[in-house]
Amino acid sequence: MDSTELLRKLSECVEMGKVNKDAPFPPAMKGMDGADELTKQALEMGIKPIEILNDALISAMEKVGEKFSQKKIFVPQMLISAKAMNASMEHLKPFFQSGEVKRKGKFIIGTVAGDLHDIGKNLVAMIVEGAGWEVIDLGVDVKTPKFLQAIADHPDAIVGLSALLTTTMQSMKNTVSEIHAQYPNIKLIVGGAPVTDAFSKEIGANAYAHDPQGAVSYLNAQVA
Amino acid sequence: MLKGELHIEAQQLHVDVENILKGMGMRISDADSYLTELIDNSIKTGLQLIQTKACFAIFENPQFDLTKKTITIENKIFKTGAVVCSMLKRSEAIALFIATIGPQIENLSKKEMAAGNGLEGLVFDIIGSELAENLSELVHLHITQLANKKGLNVSNRFSPGYCNWPVSDQHNLFDLLNEMDCSVNLSPSSLMTPVKSVSGIIGIGKNLRRVAYKCNICNDKHCIMRRQNS
Numbered sequence: 402m403d404s405t406e407l408l409r410k411l412s413e414c415v416e417m418g419k420v421n422k423d424a425p426f427p428p429a430m431k432g433m434d435g436a437d438e439l440t441k442q443a444l445e446m447g448i449k450p451i452e453i454l455n456d457a458l459i460s461a462m463e464k465v466g467e468k469f470s471q472k473k474i475f476v477p478q479m480l481i482s483a484k485a486m487n488a489s490m491e492h493l494k495p496f497f498q499s500g501e502v503k504r505k506g507k508f509i510i511g512t513v514a515g516d517l518h519d520i521g522k523n524l525v526a527m528i529v530e531g532a533g534w535e536v537i538d539l540g541v542d543v544k545t546p547k548f549l550q551a552i553a554d555h556p557d558a559i560v561g562l563s564a565l566l567t568t569t570m571q572s573m574k575n576t577v578s579e580i581h582a583q584y585p586n587i588k589l590i591v592g593g594a595p596v597t598d599a600f601s602k603e604i605g606a607n608a609y610a611h612d613p614q615g616a617v618s619y620l621n622a623q624v625a
Numbered sequence: 626m627l628k629g630e631l632h633i634e635a636q637q638l639h640v641d642v643e644n645i646l647k648g649m650g651m652r653i654s655d656a657d658s659y660l661t662e663l664i665d666n667s668i669k670t671g672l673q674l675i676q677t678k679a680c681f682a683i684f685e686n687p688q689f690d691l692t693k694k695t696i697t698i699e700n701k702i703f704k705t706g707a708v709v710c711s712m713l714k715r716s717e718a719i720a721l722f723i724a725t726i727g728p729q730i731e732n733l734s735k736k737e738m739a740a741g742n743g744l745e746g747l748v749f750d751i752i753g754s755e756l757a758e759n760l761s762e763l764v765h766l767h768i769t770q771l772a773n774k775k776g777l778n779v780s781n782r783f784s785p786g787y788c789n790w791p792v793s794d795q796h797n798l799f800d801l802l803n804e805m806d807c808s809v810n811l812s813p814s815s816l817m818t819p820v821k822s823v824s825g826i827i828g829i830g831k832n833l834r835r836v837a838y839k840c841n842i843c844n845d846k847h848c849i850m851r852r853q854n855s
Contacts, residue, residue, distance in 0.1 A: 480743035
């Protein structure tokens with residue numbers, strides 16, 4: 402198998418969500434090598450990590466994102482693809498740490514103060530990471546000073562705020578306002594079940610993400 | 626005041642694959658066998674793990690102020706807003722309840738998420754929400770039976786945080802049930818732990834009835850129920 406074919410197969414594994422050889426999903430690829438094994442083989446073959454990242458992984462996740470936007474696949478398939486992507490990324494971690502491969506940028510994410518819901522926030526974090534971004538996850542019930550500290554530590558980051566309760570949307574509004582008062586140029590994306598595009602405009606956020614792919618599209622547009 | 630704790634076995638709760646798929650924005654026809662089997666197995670695991678607890682108390686002679694949009698129970702003023710106040714105004718008594726399925730499913734969901742298993746984590750999270758809602762429905766049915774024995778009916782149930790009822794009223798609700806061991810804690814910002822818990826209010830009276838939940842009773846444009854129903 403040549404390098405082009407190997408990268409094509411790796412891309413297919415991520416797109417279809419084939420994590421490793423033992424993974425039962427997708428049934429049509431049962432017993433075949435997955436993202437884990439193929440990434441290892443690609444590195445052993447001498448393919449550059451940056452080629453693996455761009456030509457196989459990110460391109461696969463872009464296809465996944467497109468299919469999700471077109472409602473051809475749903476959240477579960479997207480999560481399985483993200484898991485396959487992460488299995489591959491484990492092999493690339495040393496190259497990120499050495500600086501040989503650079504991520505697209507940094508994304509700080511957290512659920513706003515007074516809100517303990519983390520599932521939606523976690524889904525966004527996984528998909529954004531799978532799209533080639535470094536994710537700094539601040540957790541849940543994040544008060545504004547914690548966001549401000551994270552921005553001070555990572556001034557070039559884009560920030561995502563999540564809320565699940567209509568009652569914590571006020572917290573989101575306050576945090577957006579306080580962050581922009583101190584860092585007017587920081588880009589803020591908001592999302593969560595009760596949040597709407599109209600609300601995001603009302604509170605002065607830079608963007609509203611309806612779903613994880615929405616966040617990825619916005620982030621990618623900032624570095625395009 | 627009548628009060629009680631309900632001992633509801635996990636086997637009495639019902640959640641099916643279709644409900645969970647709906648929670649992920651899918652229909653049964655959208656799912657392959659891998660996903661339906663994963664959900665089915667996760668439901669079985671969840672039902673084995675959960676430890677339900679539910680408590681309620683019924684208070685006579687609630688007072689309604691339709692101008693101030695409040696309900697007063699035992700000197701506690703609930704600022705329920707217009708919708709809840711109006712829907713319950715014919716109540717002769719009010720039942721307050723807290724119900725939880727415990728922290729087990731929530732912990733399992735977090736564990737899966739932390740291990741990078743987003744799908745498994747999401748499935749457990751949705752199962753937990755469905756079971757908690759299912760448990761509160763059984764509490765509702767129990768209150769209904771108690772009311773029916775006295776020739777009375779019940780209203781829909783409402784929770785702080787919905788229909789513009791501030792979530793901060795959770796503190797009043799918990800204060801009125803404080804003698805009971807409901808195994809649910811309330812944070813200063815009015816959030817319940819375990820997260821898979823439901824608290825609420827149900828009206829009891831001759832001239833009440835449960836109706837299908839309709840978004841036209843409420844004007845909260847951001848409510849997630851409105852989005853799900855639209």
